[in-house]
Amino acid sequence: MPAPHPMNGVERYSATAQLLHWMTVFLVVAAYITSVGGSETRVYSSANDVSRSLHELLGISVFALTLLRVCWRLIFPPPKSPEMPAWMELGARFGHWTIYALLVLVPVTAILGAWFEGHPLTVLVLGNIQPWLPQSRQIGLVLANIHGWLGDVLIWLAGIHAAAALYHHFWRRDTVLISMLPDR
Numbered sequence: 001m002p003a004p005h006p007m008n009g010v011e012r013y014s015a016t017a018q019l020l021h022w023m024t025v026f027l028v029v030a031a032y033i034t035s036v037g038g039s040e041t042r043v044y045s046s047a048n049d050v051s052r053s054l055h056e057l058l059g060i061s062v063f064a065l066t067l068l069r070v071c072w073r074l075i076f077p078p079p080k081s082p083e084m085p086a087w088m089e090l091g092a093r094f095g096h097w098t099i100y101a102l103l104v105l106v107p108v109t110a111i112l113g114a115w116f117e118g119h120p121l122t123v124l125v126l127g128n129i130q131p132w133l134p135q136s137r138q139i140g141l142v143l144a145n146i147h148g149w150l151g152d153v154l155i156w157l158a159g160i161h162a163a164a165a166l167y168h169h170f171w172r173r174d175t176v177l178i179s180m181l182p183d184r
């Protein structure tokens, strides 16, 4: 009889949790690629309408998905992680919740920033969503700036996070990466 494969019976994230994770990965990367930088005039110029609206649609989808995902996560606990030093486990937990915080803060600063600047959200299929805040350009500009910054931090952190997952798989040869992949 063949020996059982060591990856059989691994506790994985549920199919729903995996779907939410990988959809988020796709949307965050796409939002990053479509982001428009530069001055307010450039961002809201008609030449950048398509890119900006696509960016806003992708980003708002990240936001909606994250709210759903955090609820899901609070109801359904993740699988038990494999043996690892306490500092590593703590680091992973801290890293994950920092990423969740950014998945909320990045869209929120963008939406509030645009509204304070007096711009509607331009969300392709959803049409325009007019500001319902008093205009305050100074606050709006600061928030828009913070948004771009936090977006960069999110991408960096996600990159380190992905590298950590690969490190677990190829160096430690544990089940961390497998737990976020479908059972074949």
Ligand code: HEM
Residues within 6 Å of the ligand: 028, 031, 032, 035, 036, 037, 038, 039, 040, 043, 055, 056, 058, 059, 060, 062, 063, 103, 106, 107, 108, 110, 111, 114, 121, 144, 145, 147, 148, 149, 151, 152, 154
């Ligand atoms: C996870 C989602 C998002 C990521 C990763 C992201 C990333 C970024 C980045 C990196 C920039 C700066 C681009 C540069 O300076 O080169 C930016 C700008 C911008 N983003 Fe997002 N974004 C996200 C969600 C959103 C959402 C939901 C909106 C909706 C309002 C939005 C609206 C904007 C706008 C209007 C700018 C230009 C800011 C300005 O006026 O300077 N973003 N985004």
Ligand code: HEM
Residues within 6 Å of the ligand: 021, 024, 025, 028, 029, 073, 078, 081, 092, 096, 097, 099, 100, 158, 161, 162, 163, 165, 166, 176, 177, 178, 179, 180
């Ligand atoms: C924008 C990109 C990404 C974001 C925002 C992201 C976000 C997250 C978050 C928030 C968690 C915590 C799940 C939980 O327990 O509630 C997680 C787990 C995980 N992610 Fe990602 N991720 C990204 C990209 C990637 C990539 C590229 C890989 C693979 C190379 C990956 C592999 C994993 C694995 C294996 C776990 C489970 C970790 C564990 O149980 O300790 N992620 N991710």
